[in-house]
Every structure is written in structure tokens, then in C-alpha cells.
Amino acid sequence: MSSAQSMIERRPPSVAHLFLSRVEATPDAEAYRYPAPVDEHAADGAPGAEQWRSLTWAQTADRVKAVAAGLMAIGIGSEDPVALSSSTRIEWIIADMGNMCAGAATTTVYPSTNADETAFILSNSGSKALFAENEAQLAKAVAHRDQLPALRTIILFDAPAELPEAEGFEVMTLAELEKRGTEYLAEHPDAITKAVDALDREQLATLIYTSGTTGRPKGVRLVHDCWSYEGVAQEASGLLRSDDVQFTWLPLSHVFGKILISGQIVTGHVMAVDGRVDRIVHNLPVVRPTLMASAPRIFEKVYNGIAGRARAEGGLKYKIFLWAAKVARDHARITQANRVATGKDSAPLALTVQHAIADKLVYTKIRAAFGGRLRGSVSGSAALAPEIGYFFLGAGVPILEGYGLTETSGGSSVNRAEDIRVGTVGVPLPGTEVRIAEDGEILLRGPGVMRGYHDLPEQTAEVLEPDGWFHTGDIGELVDGFLKITDRKKDVFKTSGGKYVAPSEIEGKFKAICPFVSNILVIGNGRNFCSALIGLDEAVIMPWAAEHELAGKSYAEVVASPQVRELINGFVQRLNTDLQRWQTIKKFSLLPRDLDIEHGELTPSLKIKRPVVEKTYADAVAEMYAGSVEA
The missing domain is CATH 3.30.300.30 (ANL, C-terminal domain)
Incomplete structure (x- = not known):
């Protein structure tokens, strides 16, 4: 049995187990970084200024346990749905982990979701409490109060000095919930340990509603074992390392964002968290990540921006960029072809010399914009144009294209930094099986596959076979073990x-x-x-x-x-x-x-x-x- 397979088979029942183990193993190590306002009374403190702050694993655990105990104090029990409607920020992670350690089930809601669809998700999931980022998210629930009989409590991340009134709801701040949790733990010191020990791997952990292209979204039921598997599989695959610094800005309400938390807990590496898209360019040179995840649209915009600036400068600079872009693609394409054929990265001498010159003139500036030490950027949620992939690979910013769906907990296959195949979504994660049906549809089976759509048995039966094979709806092929996506079955x-x-x-x-x-x-x-x-x-x-x-x-x-x-x-x-x-x-x-x-x-x-x-x-x-x- 391989070491990767052994890790998969020995995985604990839940991420809550993984979290407590991580805290015990490295309590004083840095866990998270997050931006926070600078005290304007401090030296050099100016209104609106920010600085990055850190939490150790022990400090994170203190807050997570307080949130978990606070939920218990307000009557949240095993598998009770608790919704989370917020942008990506440190409080999102603390609330989600608090849910898991309390045995509750997180229902994720995009903060951009309109009031009507938010109400549908809260109602369909039967959420009893809601973590709301601000008054705007609170207002969505208030506007549909009559549709939400199960919802009792709303916890605000950002609250005004005077809490708003919301008839029919108990409204409190996150700090107030943590205070209640601290008091609860004083009376029940072993409450969290008991709750985590009682977790079963097949117990509901998360409901993520597919955004879909038509009709109401479907709630995807992901159990604790799904997240435990995904966390361990990311480490076992070599995708994540303990010395990584990962920059996280993707929506954590999306499965692609949420999977990152599981892997980071397993390896214990540092995660810098800031979901403000308009701050990405500013944050990258400050955080200097070794790893980040993104959607293809971001890389397309970065490429277009670089090309646009070069065009605006005109003349020689634009010609140099066009030449360097071609050299990057040619070098990446030929090096990849030689690696596949011989097992070694190599390129003709003339192209190697051109690539070295282009590196000094162009590529070093591109890498510096990403912080200067990015060893890989995972791309998912949509197809990446191969020409974009070859360009960034040739420029020394490897894009590790991966594949997964909400229904498979986000991670099913991914390229590895040491063997990237541009145009593919890599090889399956350890423990995940891939099969191509007669009509070309990709089928997946493994611990990450959902346990069904919430209260939709007929739609579940349409995509999930009794023996565990999930019909993805995507068309593809396997080439030397690498999965290639051709198109969405329904889009062809x-x-x-x-x-x-x-x-x-x-x-x-x-x-x-x-x-x-x-x-x-x-x-x-x-x-x-x-x-x-x-x-x-x-x-x-x-x-x-x-x-x-x-x-x-x-x-x-x-x-x-x-x-x-x-x-x-x-x-x-x-x-x-x-x-x-x-x-x-x-x-x-x-x-x-x-x-x-x-x-x-x-x-x-x-x-x-x-x-x-x-x-x-x-x-x-x-x-x-x-x-x-x-x-």
C-alpha cells in the first residue's frame, strides 16, 4: 500500500478532529493572517489604514471553541443547519469551524445572492441560526421573515454600535456569541471534546447550494468524511506543503474556496485571508504567497492587463512583450512535450537562450507582481484556455488546473507542479476513481462524492448510481492518466x-x-x-x-x-x-x-x-x- 493510500485510509472522521489534532501538534505556529484596521491612536495610525495581523493555532482554537460553545448555549445541536452569509474573511473560517466543532451543519450563502434566493436557501435548509456579515445580509432574512419559521438567531460580524431590531429574531454580535460560549465552557469544560468525539463521518457537515443556470439551486449534502478526505488527499497528493503561505481570496461559500480550509488544517501551513477582489493586486506583493487558488477569469484579466499596458507603451516595448509571450508559450509547450516523451524537461539551445533573455526582460516582472515566490496557482471552476496556461508556465507562474464539482466536494483531480500537463486537469486525487462512459461522460467515485441533493431523491437518482458512481455531466477523456475536459455535456x-x-x-x-x-x-x-x-x-x-x-x-x-x-x-x-x-x-x-x-x-x-x-x-x-x- 502506498503512503498516500495509507493516509487516505487512516483519515479521521471529520475536519473537526483534524483541527483539534492540528492545534495540539502546533499550538504556537502561525495559522492565519488577516487585514485589520490600524488603531488611529497608535503611532503612524491613520483613519482607514490597515495592517496584517496573525492568529496562532492556539488562538484560533480559543475563538473556534467559544463560537462552538456559544452555538450550544443558544440551543444548536447535532446536524442543526446554521447558515453563513459573508464574504471571505477570517470570521468566516472561525464561524464554519465553530459549526463543525459543535456538530452543526454549515449552509453556505453567497453574500451577492439576492433576498429571494437567500430566503429560499435558508428555508429549504431549515437553518436555525445565521452568521450574517453585516446589516445588508440581515435585511435579506428580515424581508422574508414569514418564510423562515426555523430561523431564530442572527449573529453579525460587522455590527453598528446599536444593534438593529429584527422582529422575530434574536440578533447578537459575534463577540457576544463568543462571550456566551466562554461562559458555557466555564460550566461545561469538556463540551467541545464530547461534541467532536460524537461526530460520525456520515453525519451532515455542509449544505452548499449549486448556483445552477436555471431554476432554484439544489442543496448538495456533504458529510464530515467528504471534508476529511479532501483535506488529507490534498496533502497526500503533494499539492500542499507545511511550509506554504497560501493567499485565499476565493468565495468560501463556494466549494472551491471551502476545500482550501480542509487542506490547510492538515498541513498546518499559513493562510492569508482577504476576499476583497479589488485588493488582490495590492495584497500579492505583501503576502508573497507560495500558493494560491483562483478562477481562470483572473488569469485572463492579468494577461489582458499585461498585454494592454505593453500595447499602450507601444513601439519596442510592445514588440518585446509579443516576442516574450511567444517564447514563453513555445518553451512551455516544447518542455512539456519532451517531459512526456523522455521524462526530462528540455528545450532546444536557441529557445533556451531566448527564454533566459525574455526572463530578464519580462518574466521577472510578472513573477514579482505575484509576490515573487509563487510555486503554483490552482485554477478551477471553469476551463482555462491552454494558451493562457502555456504563457504563465513559460513565465514561471505555473497554473495547476484542477477539476471538481460541488457534488464532489470541490477536488477530484489536479495538476502537480512537478508534472504539469497544460490542457488537462491533472490526475485524480488519491482515493478518487475516474471512468469515462460510452458517450464520453466523466464519472467519478470516491469519498468526496456527495450523499445526495437535499430532499430531492429523484434528482439524486439521476446523477448518483447505487454503486457510488457520480455522473458529472462533463465530457472528457483520460490520456496517460491525465484527465482532459472536452465540454459540458449539456452545452455541446x-x-x-x-x-x-x-x-x-x-x-x-x-x-x-x-x-x-x-x-x-x-x-x-x-x-x-x-x-x-x-x-x-x-x-x-x-x-x-x-x-x-x-x-x-x-x-x-x-x-x-x-x-x-x-x-x-x-x-x-x-x-x-x-x-x-x-x-x-x-x-x-x-x-x-x-x-x-x-x-x-x-x-x-x-x-x-x-x-x-x-x-x-x-x-x-x-x-x-x-x-x-x-x-
Whole structure:
């Protein structure tokens, strides 16, 4: 038996067990870093200033135990649902771990979720308490009080000096809950130990509601063993190390974000936590992470930003960037091919010399922007364009693309830093099995697979077989043990000419060649040709527009201009040269604004809701196909 397999089989029943073991093993080691306001009365303290503070594992445990005991004091018991609606911050982790150590089950809610859907999640889960980040999250529950008979208590992270009234609810601050917990522990000192010892690995730990593209979200039931497995598997795979410093900004309400907590508890490495997306660029050189996780959209924006700045500088600098970008891709692609063929990283001497020169001129600056010591960045939740992957790999910022779903606790396979295969999502985590069905659908089985959809037995039976195999809905293949995703099964469409088209493949290719694109949706189901709806990246297109006689124009005016249409058409034609005839984009429409979460066009994990976008821009689609002959 391999050491990795042994670790998997010897895993404890829950993350709560792992947490208490971690605290006992390294109580004085640093566990978390988080930004906090500087005391304005302190030296150099200015209003609005921030500094990073730390918690040791022992200090974290004190707060977690106080929260857990506080929940017990207000009547929360085993498997009672407790909701958490907040952005990514240290309090999120403390509340979640408090839930687990109390034996409660966390129901995650995105803070961006509207009041109606928040009420549905709280009601459907039967949540008895709610950790709310601020008054805005509190207001969502108050607005639907009559739909939430089980909800009794709301705990605020950020509370005004005078707590707001909320008829029918007991409202308290997180500090007040911790105070009650401390008092409870004074009378019941072994309460936490007993609660954790009583946890069963098949006991409900978390309900995460899938954002979905249509209809109400489904609650995915993840038990304690799911998180324990994912934590141990991340260490066993070599993905995480005890000396890592991990920067966490992803939404912890999403399974991809939450899985990071489990792995960090197992290895005991430092985690810096700040979910403010507008602070990422500022935080990276300060935190100097060795590891971080991200969605592909962030890497696309970083690449577009780098390309945009180089273009704005013009002349020699832009030519150097284009040359360095090509060298990065060529070096990464050839080195990977040689590693697969011979087991050794190698490249021709001339390319190696060019790569060394490009490194000094360009790549060192890119690595410095990420903090200078990033050994890998895990990418998930959506497909990463291979050309983007090759660029960053060649520049010394390896993107470790992985794969998983909410229904599989977020982690099923991932690339390893020592053997990256760009264009794949790596090899399965230890303990996870992968099988490709006859129709190409990816099937997964392992401890991370959900135990079903909450109160939806028929929908559970549609995707989960009695022997544990889960139908992912994704199409893919296994190549030398590496999993490659082709497309979402439901997204693959057939043209009126009978040709199958995988839209995400085309969309990924376009993102790799067009630095101005933000989102693209390829359309063509039942049509006689493919078309595309394209949203541009405002931060990149507006500087270009200012230099091309469009200064002072609004974003909507810019994208409607002949100059921009001609610009994007050039990239579309370039894309078409790399596609089969039936895949080519014959017509496209530039959207008057980019797709976003607020209009319901993107999920919180930035996936496009295709039916919503097609409905919203139905007139644009109809115009593209006006006069065409449909078979």
C-alpha cells in the first residue's frame, strides 16, 4: 500500500478532529493572517489604514471553541443547519469551524445572492441560526421573515454600535456569541471534546447550494468524511506543503474556496485571508504567497492587463512583450512535450537562450507582481484556455488546473507542479476513481462524492448510481492518466447541418488570442452556422479607444463604434483559421456591457448562465440569424 493510500485510509472522521489534532501538534505556529484596521491612536495610525495581523493555532482554537460553545448555549445541536452569509474573511473560517466543532451543519450563502434566493436557501435548509456579515445580509432574512419559521438567531460580524431590531429574531454580535460560549465552557469544560468525539463521518457537515443556470439551486449534502478526505488527499497528493503561505481570496461559500480550509488544517501551513477582489493586486506583493487558488477569469484579466499596458507603451516595448509571450508559450509547450516523451524537461539551445533573455526582460516582472515566490496557482471552476496556461508556465507562474464539482466536494483531480500537463486537469486525487462512459461522460467515485441533493431523491437518482458512481455531466477523456475536459455535456450542440460543436473549446481559443475579450458565448444549436455574443474588458478596451479617436466616449459607445468592431473582427477571423469549417464564427455581436453577476448572467463562480444570456440578448441573436435559412 502506498503512503498516500495509507493516509487516505487512516483519515479521521471529520475536519473537526483534524483541527483539534492540528492545534495540539502546533499550538504556537502561525495559522492565519488577516487585514485589520490600524488603531488611529497608535503611532503612524491613520483613519482607514490597515495592517496584517496573525492568529496562532492556539488562538484560533480559543475563538473556534467559544463560537462552538456559544452555538450550544443558544440551543444548536447535532446536524442543526446554521447558515453563513459573508464574504471571505477570517470570521468566516472561525464561524464554519465553530459549526463543525459543535456538530452543526454549515449552509453556505453567497453574500451577492439576492433576498429571494437567500430566503429560499435558508428555508429549504431549515437553518436555525445565521452568521450574517453585516446589516445588508440581515435585511435579506428580515424581508422574508414569514418564510423562515426555523430561523431564530442572527449573529453579525460587522455590527453598528446599536444593534438593529429584527422582529422575530434574536440578533447578537459575534463577540457576544463568543462571550456566551466562554461562559458555557466555564460550566461545561469538556463540551467541545464530547461534541467532536460524537461526530460520525456520515453525519451532515455542509449544505452548499449549486448556483445552477436555471431554476432554484439544489442543496448538495456533504458529510464530515467528504471534508476529511479532501483535506488529507490534498496533502497526500503533494499539492500542499507545511511550509506554504497560501493567499485565499476565493468565495468560501463556494466549494472551491471551502476545500482550501480542509487542506490547510492538515498541513498546518499559513493562510492569508482577504476576499476583497479589488485588493488582490495590492495584497500579492505583501503576502508573497507560495500558493494560491483562483478562477481562470483572473488569469485572463492579468494577461489582458499585461498585454494592454505593453500595447499602450507601444513601439519596442510592445514588440518585446509579443516576442516574450511567444517564447514563453513555445518553451512551455516544447518542455512539456519532451517531459512526456523522455521524462526530462528540455528545450532546444536557441529557445533556451531566448527564454533566459525574455526572463530578464519580462518574466521577472510578472513573477514579482505575484509576490515573487509563487510555486503554483490552482485554477478551477471553469476551463482555462491552454494558451493562457502555456504563457504563465513559460513565465514561471505555473497554473495547476484542477477539476471538481460541488457534488464532489470541490477536488477530484489536479495538476502537480512537478508534472504539469497544460490542457488537462491533472490526475485524480488519491482515493478518487475516474471512468469515462460510452458517450464520453466523466464519472467519478470516491469519498468526496456527495450523499445526495437535499430532499430531492429523484434528482439524486439521476446523477448518483447505487454503486457510488457520480455522473458529472462533463465530457472528457483520460490520456496517460491525465484527465482532459472536452465540454459540458449539456452545452455541446449540433448545427442544423448535423455537426457537433463544443462551444467552450472555441471560447477558450478566442480568449487566448484576443486580449480585449472578457466573456464570449458561442451560439449555434440547430442553426446553420455559429455566431458569438462578445463582452469586452472595459479596463483594456478603454485605453485603446482613447488612442483611436474615441476619447471621452462611454463604454457602450466605444463597443458600438466601427473602429472597435473592426478590431475585434480581426481577432475573430484569426480564430476562424484555427477551426473546422462548421465551427467558424460567421457573425458576432458586441454587448453594450460586460456580463455580470448582478444581472444574473454569471454565477458567483463566474460561469456563464447560457440560457439567461441568450434570453437577455435574444434580439441580438435574432439579428445575427436574420435572413439565414434554417434547416
